[in-house]
Amino acid sequence: MDDLVSIRCVADHFELPVSTLHYWERRGLLTPHRRSGRRYYDADQLYRIALIRLWRVTGQLSLDEIAGALSGVATRTPADDWRETVTARIAVIEDRLAQLDTARRYLRGLLDCPRDGALDRCEGFRAQVTLPAAEPR
Structure with a gap:
């Protein structure tokens, strides 16, 4: 867990409010690591954030569509x-x-x-x- 990035750094980098990252976590789209109660993201989660942001901004997918698509990416099952x-x-x-x-x-x-x-x-x-x-x- 050495290559973790803080939620503030992630929010600033992707030009997102911290509250958006919290919301995506509540929706089950993200799973940050915790250290002393603070959220940190590894490379896999950073790519996931980039993908969610891309889909929201350019792909115009809803969060429900994104959740379904990401569950298929994570499970690699034909149904998803x-x-x-x-x-x-x-x-x-x-x-x-x-x-x-x-x-x-x-x-x-x-x-x-x-x-x-x-x-x-x-x-x-x-x-x-x-x-x-x-x-x-």
Whole structure:
């Protein structure tokens, strides 16, 4: 246990509040070593923290998804295969990217509308909107 890093050093390095590390521990995501009641992390736990932070920030995984993925990493059992979690998240992200691409194209099209008119009267805007058919009288 000589190569342990204090919780304060870990929090500062990963730009996390100490309370986040405490919370992740309560959730069962981390298992720090204890010395005189203080938390310290070994290299395996530091890599785990880096992975959790990466997944939270860039992968947009929930803590429940992370817990499931990490249990698969720890146990290496087929039932807890972390690849399923990652594959599912990739699908969600790809859907979101498609939505954002559509929104970007739509908003760029709005920039072609004249500045002096109301946006709902803009020909470009109206051309992009499908209206319901009028009901017969």
